[in-house]
Amino acid sequence: MAESIRDQIRTPAEDPLDSKLSRDLLRQFRSGTLVRLRRASYIAQSTWLSMDEIPRHLARMHAIDAAANSRPVFAAESAALLWGLPVQSIPERVQINVPPGSGQRSRGPAVRRQFPQLDDGEWFVDGLKVTSAVQTAVELALRQRYAWSIASLDNYLHGPTSSAAWKPSAQGLREAACRLPSRAKTRRVLALTELADAGSMSVGESISRANMHLAGLPKPTLQACFHDDDGLIGYTDFCWREFGVVGEFDGKVKYRKPEYLQGRDPAEVVIEEKIREDRLRALGLKVVRWTWATANSPNQLRSRLVAAGLPR
Incomplete structure (x- = not known):
């Protein structure tokens, strides 16, 4: 089992009978081998450098709580x-x-x-x-x-x-x-x-939908289900059936995180997405895809979706 963040925090309280421990920890901090989280609470510099900003924030929380x-x-x-x-x-x-x-x-x-x-x-x-x-x-x-x-x-x-x-x-x-x-x-x-809508499956989808609202676009249906003669095609992030348009937020996590890859390599995921998109287009739908840059811009979303067939 991986060592918890809290277990990696060093304080004089870990050995109250060692009168030199406080000075030793301070000396290690001054030499650069420890990083100070708060007064008299430290973590190894090597551990700190391996962390991104969320574990670092959690480490500060644990240090504050412990003291x-x-x-x-x-x-x-x-x-x-x-x-x-x-x-x-x-x-x-x-x-x-x-x-x-x-x-x-x-x-x-x-x-x-x-x-x-x-x-x-x-x-x-x-x-x-x-x-x-x-x-x-x-x-x-x-x-x-x-x-x-x-x-x-x-x-x-x-x-x-x-x-x-x-x-x-x-x-x-x-x-x-x-x-x-x-x-x-x-x-x-x-x-x-x-x-707010519980049907939103990712932060990128939520940001996209919020900016669609700011852009004055029609409200989409979330997670619409589509079939063809071969069976289930899948669920689209956004759908405007009356206009024959579906939208997909294309975040990078689906090509990186194991829970999205499910044992496949990124190239397989790209190919499967292309096949799925072709099946949707065969139903007469226009498929619009966008990334974070467009999701964060009401104007860009509006331009892309109006060009695909949504009303101005």
């Missing part, structure tokens, strides 16, 4: 990383929720924010205390740009992708939104919830 006298409640983007909800960017500092009037201040690698608890209970993911999945999704809807807010709510409604479980519910989102202290924030989350 706290009372369990911090991780929130916003920090909580989203634990729940598996998509975020537009990883914050430089760990996000922690504190009770109103607690007097706790932001310092070191953490930002302490006052935000009301939107539902009851306590939640833990990977041994860390977090805001609930529904509260985290609501906070992301308030903190992120429009398209990424939609992506986070789509992902919440689609359901958990890790061992951390929640029961997705549009009603739960609405109830949480109505507990917000600001009417403007409530209106924003309620409006976004009306646009």
Whole structure:
């Protein structure tokens, strides 16, 4: 079993009887063999350099939690990383929720924010205390740009992708939104919830759909099923049957990640996609494909899809 991030963190507390350990760790930090996560918490430089930004953020969270006298409640983007909800960017500092009037201040690698608890209970993911999945999704809807807010709510409604479980519910989102202290924030989350769709299968699809809405394009059907004489062709990301158009977001993960490749090499996946596309065109459909650059641009999406047959 791979060693957990928390087990790789070095602190003087790992051997309280060793009076020299604190000085030894500080010496290793100054020599460059350790990286400081927070005061008196370190991780091996080789480990740190092998991490991307998400494990690095999680390492800071574990270091903060290990040193706290009372369990911090991780929130916003920090909580989203634990729940598996998509975020537009990883914050430089760990996000922690504190009770109103607690007097706790932001310092070191953490930002302490006052935000009301939107539902009851306590939640833990990977041994860390977090805001609930529904509260985290609501906070992301308030903190992120429009398209990424939609992506986070789509992902919440689609359901958990890790061992951390929640029961997705549009009603739960609405109830949480109505507990917000600001009417403007409530209106924003309620409006976004009306646009969110559990049928979105990826962040790229969600970003695309949000920007289609901004571009004034007709609402697509998600995951439309198509057959021909040979049987099932597959499910398209977007479909406008009345206009004979289907759309496909072409992210790179399907050509890289094992869960998408399913034992095939990338070349096989490309060939299978081409055969699938030819079968769709044989039904009289126009197939439009796009990548991240187009997904992020309402104008480019509009141009591509109008050219394929959607109304201006």
